[in-house]
Amino acid sequence: MLQTVFTGLFGLAAIWFAVVVFRTSSMVRSALALLFSQAAIGAMFLAMQTEFLGVLQLTMMATEMAIMAIFMVMYMMDPGGLGGMDMTHQKRASQVSGALGGLAALAVAFFVGWGPIAAEVRPGEQVRGLGLEIMERSMLIFETAGVTILTAMIAATAIAIKRRGKE
Amino acid sequence: MNAVMAILMLLVGAYLVAVLEGWVSTGRLRPAGPITSGLALLGRESVVPRRPDRIFFEVAPPLLLVAALLAAAVLPLSPGLIVADLATGALFVNAAWVYVMVALLMAGWGPNGAYAMVGGFRFLGQTVGYSMLIVMALTAVAMRAESLFTTEVVKSQAALPNAIYQPVGFVLFFLAAMAVAFLPPLDLPTAPGELAGGVMAEYTGWRLAVMRLGRAVLVVTLAAAVSVFYLGGWLGPVLPPWAWSALKTLLVAAVMLLLGRYVPRLRETHVLEWGWKIGIPLALLNIFYVGVLLLVV
Numbered sequence A: 001m002l003q004t005v006f007t008g009l010f011g012l013a014a015i016w017f018a019v020v021v022f023r024t025s026s027m028v029r030s031a032l033a034l035l036f037s038q039a040a041i042g043a044m045f046l047a048m049q050t051e052f053l054g055v056l057q058l059t060m061m062a063t064e065m066a067i068m069a070i071f072m073v074m075y076m077m078d079p080g081g082l083g084g085m086d087m088t089h090q091k092r093a094s095q096v097s098g099a100l101g102g103l104a105a106l107a108v109a110f111f112v113g114w115g116p117i118a119a120e121v122r123p124g125e126q127v128r129g130l131g132l133e134i135m136e137r138s139m140l141i142f143e144t145a146g147v148t149i150l151t152a153m154i155a156a157t158a159i160a161i162k163r164r165g166k167e
Numbered sequence B: 001m002n003a004v005m006a007i008l009m010l011l012v013g014a015y016l017v018a019v020l021e022g023w024v025s026t027g028r029l030r031p032a033g034p035i036t037s038g039l040a041l042l043g044r045e046s047v048v049p050r051r052p053d054r055i056f057f058e059v060a061p062p063l064l065l066v067a068a069l070l071a072a073a074v075l076p077l078s079p080g081l082i083v084a085d086l087a088t089g090a091l092f093v094n095a096a097w098v099y100v101m102v103a104l105l106m107a108g109w110g111p112n113g114a115y116a117m118v119g120g121f122r123f124l125g126q127t128v129g130y131s132m133l134i135v136m137a138l139t140a141v142a143m144r145a146e147s148l149f150t151t152e153v154v155k156s157q158a159a160l161p162n163a164i165y166q167p168v169g170f171v172l173f174f175l176a177a178m179a180v181a182f183l184p185p186l187d188l189p190t191a192p193g194e195l196a197g198g199v200m201a202e203y204t205g206w207r208l209a210v211m212r213l214g215r216a217v218l219v220v221t222l223a224a225a226v227s228v229f230y231l232g233g234w235l236g237p238v239l240p241p242w243a244w245s246a247l248k249t250l251l252v253a254a255v256m257l258l259l260g261r262y263v264p265r266l267r268e269t270h271v272l273e274w275g276w277k278i279g280i281p282l283a284l285l286n287i288f289y290v291g292v293l294l295l296v297v
Helices: A002-023 A027-047 A051-075 A091-111 A123-160 B002-026 B033-043 B054-073 B089-109 B114-145 B150-155 B167-180 B205-230 B241-262 B268-296
Strands: none
Touching: A002 A027, A027 A051, A027 B054, A027 B089, A051 A123, A051 B089, A051 B114, B002 B033, B002 B054, B002 B205, B002 B241, B033 B205, B054 B089, B054 B205, B089 B114, B089 B150, B089 B205, B114 B150, B114 B167, B114 B205, B114 B268, B150 B205, B167 B205, B167 B241, B167 B268, B205 B241
16 A cells, blocks of 8 residues: 555656756756656656566666756756756647557556466566566577677777877 | 664664775774764754755755665674665665665755766766676675575675675675765765865764764675675684675775775776776676586586
8 A cells, every 4th residue: 555655656756856847947956857857767666576577776867867967058058047048949849649558558557467476476486587587588599699799899989099190 | 682783783784884994094093983073073064065966955865865775784694783784685686775865966966066067967977887897796695596586695705705605796885886876985975185075075063973974874784795705704713694684884994994995096987997898897807707617617
């Protein structure tokens, strides 16, 4: 019962902060509101006892959104929102697609058979089960792809850097 | 009960760290210093700068304190004395520390001051420099413990503390921990003498007191983390477990503060350059080395 209440509260917080993202005209506020929306989702995971996902969400989003904030400050003409710039566009289309998307998500939540819910799962098994669920047989392929992309990133940076002493 | 004990220990630790910091930076030992300066701050007017981003300005100091407290919650003082023994403890600590950066970013943007903003964005850059070192060093620690429980991590060091088992990871984590707490050679966001206090420049009165308290608690949690992950936490002969934890934590904090006295402040570019060009390759090597030790030896 308490679990449901907290999950719901954090869910509402996530939605509220998501609304704030578009209601404010300050870029930094917008980015940090998005961060707190994502952090509320992390808290939802924690309330649902999926500890690993929750902590991961909280960690990843903080850095990502903060870095997004700095890019938004760099690229937008009015990062502090003092000029009253309007960030929204294509209002009708986005309203319709937003409403449809929300209905579709609700429909999925209610009409999908979620199967039996485990009463108690040991943390280690939870992470293992999650990994198998997401990647299944492709675990090795994903891992290899990750290392390959990292290598490519390092190589690309190395090529892009100008040699010292050469023009 | 555990939570009350932990908060009391943290407060005592923060007080001792504040005394140590004063001693290291001024050369005079003043045991009552933190109390008198704290009271003085509380008695002073807390000025709000012109046209601030009010929400960020108000939220930043408590958020810094809360982030430090959350990190402390998963670090054990003795086998039974831990607020929350999470299955993802070693990862949760990192999640809490990341919000230190969010707090400083807010404190930088909020007051609408040039020095503060430079300080806040500097710390964001510093985060890019140190965060991988923290996570990668902890990966090697978790590999040895085969668990992310902080209590299991301590138990895994019964035979040999991680500081000796994986010295490279220890040094990297130690330096990265100093960067998290923005301690002197890495105090880029505050940078007294250059940024006039940076993120703390526009704060006065009780808001500054909360911020300084948060910083002191943060230093304690980082020292405690070094002791838990690398120095065997509560393990040790003769003395009771909590005393070992406290001793090791204080010793680490003292070394961190002392380093700052003798090393000049690093440049932002150097922090990033050395972090990525030297730190990350070393951290990867450390993971490999620990893997070999675990599988072969």
